[in-house]
Amino acid sequence: MKGESSTTDAWPKRMIRFLSSRRYFIHSIVALSILLLAVILQFIPAVQHSIQPLLRGCQNPHYTIRTLSYDPLILHIENFITLQESKRLREIVPFYELSKVALPNGTVLFSDRRTSSTAYLPGDDLLVQCLKKRAAEFQGYVGVENIESLQVTRYLEGQHFKHHYDWTPDPRQVNETTNRETTIFAILEADCSMCGTEFPALAINWTLEDNKWCRFVDCNSTEALTIKPIPGSAIFWRNLHSDGSGDARTMHAGQKVERGVKVGLNIWTRREITWGLH
Ligand SMILES: O=C(O)CCC(=O)C(=O)O
Ligand SMILES: [Fe+2]
Numbered sequence: 001m002k003g004e005s006s007t008t009d010a011w012p013k014r015m016i017r018f019l020s021s022r023r024y025f026i027h028s029i030v031a032l033s034i035l036l037l038a039v040i041l042q043f044i045p046a047v048q049h050s051i052q053p054l055l056r057g058c059q060n061p062h063y064t065i066r067t068l069s070y071d072p073l074i075l076h077i078e079n080f081i082t083l084q085e086s087k088r089l090r091e092i093v094p095f096y097e098l099s100k101v102a103l104p105n106g107t108v109l110f111s112d113r114r115t116s117s118t119a120y121l122p123g124d125d126l127l128v129q130c131l132k133k134r135a136a137e138f139q140g141y142v143g144v145e146n147i148e149s150l151q152v153t154r155y156l157e158g159q160h161f162k163h164h165y166d167w168t169p170d171p172r173q174v175n176e177t178t179n180r181e182t183t184i185f186a187i188l189e190a191d192c193s194m195c196g197t198e199f200p201a202l203a204i205n206w207t208l209e210d211n212k213w214c215r216f217v218d219c220n221s222t223e224a225l226t227i228k229p230i231p232g233s234a235i236f237w238r239n240l241h242s243d244g245s246g247d248a249r250t251m252h253a254g255q256k257v258e259r260g261v262k263v264g265l266n267i268w269t270r271r272e273i274t275w276g277l278h
């Protein structure tokens with residue numbers, strides 16, 4: 001029967017005709033080009049950082065933690081941020097402004113105590129979100145909503161941040177119910193000399209310690225614990241005592257950069273303070 005044979009025989013014939021057609025050829029070229037483009041884009045860092053978290057979730061680098069101080073807790077985290085991530089973060093910095101300091105009464109002002117520049121990373125960037133997640137996970141899965149906007153801070157030659165605390169003495173004075181419990185200060189770039197982070201209340205006699213430490217700290221510094229800025233590495237410390245009050249031993253400074261440039265990243269985690277309940 002004419003009608004039957006035409007429907008049963010038609011599809012293989014139509015298939016062969018389609019496969020040998022110009023339309024099929026064009027479709028194949030378009031599909032292959034899209035595939036090729038996707039493969040090439042994977043190798044472009046900017047694309048990697050925006051596509052990969054979508055495809056594979058946030059990836060943490062393999063970092064190494066060393067304890068610098070038990071009390072107050074200060075840890076050195078080697079390779080907390082990969083060099084590729086640092087490069088991308090520096091690329092997405094919107095604009096730098098002269099840094100400000102906050103007084104205990106909440107007044108925020110320019111000061112010759114802090115002469116660096118700062119910028120805030122866009123919170124909707126996937127890499128920024130992954131970093132917040134990494135910092136939260138590092139601290140035992142604290143809520144990412146407790147982490148402040150990530151602040152990049154850049155020092156050029158001659159710039160510094162004199163001794164200060166990251167916590168505020170009384171959050172109520174600045175209409176806050178939270179204070180900065182911890183700081184993660186990571187280094188995005190450091191091509192400089194005399195540009196470490198120093199803790200004057202925590203001087204360590206390095207001659208009594210393993211000299212492997214001298215890779216990470218200034219072993220000649222006897223007046224303060226001075227941590228060298230190493231790109232990708234971070235320092236983590238706890239600013240508050242368990243009762244919520246500030247730990248004065250966490251006073252620290254960004255040394256005056258003698259030569260070159262240092263770019264750091266502040267990741268601050270806040271904690272609710274419940275006065276009188278401890
Ligand atoms: O630059 C440094 O080493 C420390 C920076 C710092 O303490 C801060 O930005 O609060
Ligand atoms: Fe600080």
